[in-house]
Amino acid sequence: MPPIEWTKDLAVGIPFVDGDHQALVSLLNLVETCIDAREETFVLGSLLNGLADYTEYHFSREEKLQQVCGYAGLQEHKTIHRRLAGEVDAIGRRFETDPSSVETGEVKEFLRNWLVEHIMVHDFAYRQACVGHEQGAAAGEAIKLANGGVVQSNVLQLDRLRILVIDDNPNFLRLVATVLKAAGIRRVHTAGSAMKGLEWSIRQTADVVLCDWLMRDMNGVDFALKMAEMELPSRVVLMSGCSADSFREQNVGSGVEGFLEKPISAGSLLNAVLNTPSGAA
Structure with missing residues (x-):
């Protein structure tokens, strides 16, 4: 299966959001590479952990952006985020408990469908409310991944x-x-x-x-x-x-x-x- 390619068709038009999405594409492609190569358990486990953490981080940034922009669909978007984050986390926990219980085809299909569908359907829906909103973008970018969790900080350099x-x-x-x-x-x-x-x-x-x-x-x-x-x-x-x-x-x-x-x-x-x-x- 060829890797997912980042194209302008996936761009929401908000620089930090598009940057996050490109990072997620890189992580998903690396997950597939490791699965196909039958990589060592600690590498794939680290990848799934990293993907779960980065997903929460990205969702927190997106939700802060929508909140500051006054996006009417924020609560619905949060519900979708919680479901997706839960599914990513569940895959990681299953792998940690019993790596053989995680079907490689299942993981690859879920991750691909999740990323493309979420960006092109749910994320494109808030573009009109958020593109060009400088305060919203600044608030989202201020969310940092640090010290074992997600924090809001303009101090961390x-x-x-x-x-x-x-x-x-x-x-x-x-x-x-x-x-x-x-x-x-x-x-x-x-x-x-x-x-x-x-x-x-x-x-x-x-x-x-x-x-x-x-x-x-x-x-x-x-x-x-x-x-x-x-x-x-x-x-x-x-x-x-x-x-x-x-x-x-x-x-x-x-x-x-x-x-x-x-x-x-x-x-x-x-x-x-x-x-x-x-x-x-």
Whole structure:
């Protein structure tokens, strides 16, 4: 099945809404790629978690826009949002409990139908009331995905952060980069190995480095120690399928300043970035 392509026919005409929709298209296409490739459970689980979080985030922004614009169909739109968010969340919970219980065809069909139908039917319905409404757009854009949830803030300067993501799984790398950029962190750089991450860090400086623990060329702890030896200022957050508590106990003094347990969610990812000292906005 070919990937969903973003075209002008799907554009609502409100920049932040269209940006959110493009991010959702990227996430849905990545879900399909991982399903077709029989990707590792933690990657697909992370994708479904990220999709659920980003869906709630996008719906919150859309609803704030409609509220400020005085859109008459707001309550009906909220009802549709709650139903769709519940269905996305249910798929993720089923997968978490028993991955084999989630039929790949079912997921792909639901996600495609949901996205295209919701945009072209329900979202197009509010265009007349909301397109060109500057206060409404500003209110929607002020909704941020941060610290494990959705918050309204004009203070968080996510676009000022620079993040380096290191992982030798290309699909997981794409997921993390997509979620960070969709949440408003524009300067996201990726590396497919610890050595490439070190080479990049010698030339440039990231506020936070998100690094996988188990990689073929160098593990994440050794990477953090190497960063400390070279006196490179970036803060290192390790990503691992191991328990964060047990891993933290085993690696005191390693130079690691944060831990992110896989499968990740969009909320836990942003929480790890923003709660690392140099990542605080």
